[in-house]
Amino acid sequence: MRFTKMHGAGNDYVYVNCFAEKLPEPAPELAIKVSDRRFGVGGDGLILIEPSDVADARMRMFNADGSEAEMCGNGIRCVAKFVHDHGICQRDSLRIETGNGVLELKLQINGEKAELITVDMGIPKLLPAEIPTTLSDKPLVNFPVEFGGMELRVTTVSMGNPHCVVFVPEATDALVLGLGPQIESDPRFPKRTNVEFVEIVSRTELKQRTWERGSGETWACGTGASAVCVAAVLTGQAEREVLIHLTGGDLRLRWDEATEHVFMTGGAVEVFQGVWPT
Numbered sequence: 001m002r003f004t005k006m007h008g009a010g011n012d013y014v015y016v017n018c019f020a021e022k023l024p025e026p027a028p029e030l031a032i033k034v035s036d037r038r039f040g041v042g043g044d045g046l047i048l049i050e051p052s053d054v055a056d057a058r059m060r061m062f063n064a065d066g067s068e069a070e071m072c073g074n075g076i077r078c079v080a081k082f083v084h085d086h087g088i089c090q091r092d093s094l095r096i097e098t099g100n101g102v103l104e105l106k107l108q109i110n111g112e113k114a115e116l117i118t119v120d121m122g123i124p125k126l127l128p129a130e131i132p133t134t135l136s137d138k139p140l141v142n143f144p145v146e147f148g149g150m151e152l153r154v155t156t157v158s159m160g161n162p163h164c165v166v167f168v169p170e171a172t173d174a175l176v177l178g179l180g181p182q183i184e185s186d187p188r189f190p191k192r193t194n195v196e197f198v199e200i201v202s203r204t205e206l207k208q209r210t211w212e213r214g215s216g217e218t219w220a221c222g223t224g225a226s227a228v229c230v231a232a233v234l235t236g237q238a239e240r241e242v243l244i245h246l247t248g249g250d251l252r253l254r255w256d257e258a259t260e261h262v263f264m265t266g267g268a269v270e271v272f273q274g275v276w277p278t
């Protein structure tokens with residue numbers, strides 16, 4: 001089975017073009033194997049690029065633990081780049097079917113290749129039942145919660161997948177690696193959750209570290225950055241357009257006031273192609 005290794009801001013996945021390839025085994029099991037950084041290809045998960053009845057292509061995303069997620073922001077930019085650059089659909093605006101509906105993307109083409117891509121991430125969902133979380137019956141904005149003996153203030157946002165955003169003076173390893181897994185699997189998040197630890201640099205600049213549901217710490221998270229932009233505005237700490245510095249690169253986010261849609265702009269890189277034994 002041929003695969004392509006790609007990343008968005010260092011959030012790296014193994015991509016399979018299912019217009020042309022068949023999986024040798026069910027996606028969850030394959031995701032665990034290919035994601036292994038010692039015994040596999042290495043990545044934060046597996047992303048399938050499939051034909052769609054309602055869009056130019058369909059994206060299905062599986063975390064490194066084999067669980068399937070509703071949406072992947074860095075992933076969808078790479079899917080759009082692959083679909084354009086490999087001739088599946090060579091328009092500079094594409095529609096990709098996801099677990100969070102059909103999303104629209106605009107590609108900036110340099111030469112023959114897509115480089116910067118803007119995604120309309122849709123409208124964030126804030127009701128506890130939409131996250132989902134049982135922590136409260138009202139939207140959580142700087143909501144005090146005790147995790148592992150520490151009181152944190154959390155803001156929860158869904159971009160199709162769940163995010164728990166925590167603003168901190170410094171996103172230390174102790175917080176990310178210590179509290180990340182505890183919050184990810186806290187029973188008050190019935191579908192688990194992604195966790196973002198965020199430092200405010202200014203009203204237009206943030207720093208984010210991410211503990212992802214099903215993948216551990218990743219070097220970037222696009223749905224997470226979208227949730228962080230929304231949370232920073234809701235808590236009165238940022239303007240509606242922010243630059244977010246993630247470990248693997250930068251993303252530009254804008255939460256449009258008129259439409260309530262979140263727009264994310266970032267890069268997408270094809271690193272190499274390979275063949276997985278079948």
Ligand SMILES: N[C@H](CCC[C@H](N)C(=O)O)C(=O)O
Nearest residue numbers: 069072073074161221222223
């Ligand atoms: N890295 C992805 C998010 C993956 C989310 C996944 N970990 C989940 O279970 O929701 C992104 O760029 O949006």
